[in-house]
Amino acid sequence: MTxxxxxxxxxxxxxxxAAAWDEPQTSALSQAELNTLTDDLIExxxxxxDPEIPVDIYELGLIYKVDVxxxxxxxxxxxxxxxxxxxxxxxxGWVEDAVMKVxxxxxxxxxxxxxxxxxxxxxxxxxxxxxxxx
Numbered sequence: 001m002t003x004x005x006x007x008x009x010x011x012x013x014x015x016x017x018a019a020a021w022d023e024p025q026t027s028a029l030s031q032a033e034l035n036t037l038t039d040d041l042i043e044x045x046x047x048x049x050d051p052e053i054p055v056d057i058y059e060l061g062l063i064y065k066v067d068v069x070x071x072x073x074x075x076x077x078x079x080x081x082x083x084x085x086x087x088x089x090x091x092x093g094w095v096e097d098a099v100m101k102v103x104x105x106x107x108x109x110x111x112x113x114x115x116x117x118x119x120x121x122x123x124x125x126x127x128x129x130x131x132x133x134x
Contacts, residue, residue, distance in 0.1 A: 028070035037104060041066055041074065044098040050080075051087060055130050057095070061122025064113060072106040074099050079118045088112065 029037070045058040045066075057063060057078065065077040076095055080088055087094075092110035099108035120133060128134055 029068070029072075033104075034068070037068060037072070037102070038066075040102045040104075041068075041099060044102050045076075045095065048091070048094045048098050050085075050091075052085075053081065053131070055123075055127045057091075059124045059127040059130075060118075061124065061127070062118060072104050074102075074105050074108045076108070076110045077113050078110055079113055081118055083114055 042058060045063055046056040048057045049055070050057060050060060050062070053060065060081065062080065063076060063078050067075045067077075076099065078092070078095060080091065085091070092112055095110040096108040099105055099110075120128075123131075123133070
């Protein structure tokens with residue numbers, strides 16, 4: 001091979017890589033599956049309550065992020081109403097147990113985060129109504 005042939009081969013490979021990079025990424029989950037899974041996860045999260053407040057953690061705004069990968073592994077980023085919450089050690093386990101009850105979920109992990117700190121503005125209108133905070 002000549003240097004010119006190698007340069008053309010390298011350029012063609014670089015062009016193919018750039019084209020592949022720009023292609024939209026496809027997911028193993030269809031949009032319909034993702035929508036159903038999202039609804040199921042929300043319903044599961046709504047079964048977990050802060051024992052000191054008669055409102056579920058989803059409506060309280062304690063769930064910050066839910067990531068689902070193509071293998072249906074779920075990672076939940078959540079917070080607590082206060083860092084010194086007496087159930088801080090237990091609540092992530094409650095969340096993981098609830099998420100694992102969703103039939104298509106393979107694994108679940110709940111991570112506590114405290115940034116941004118929780119405040120009542122994160123609560124849904126339903127939670128505010130239930131707690132007479134309007």
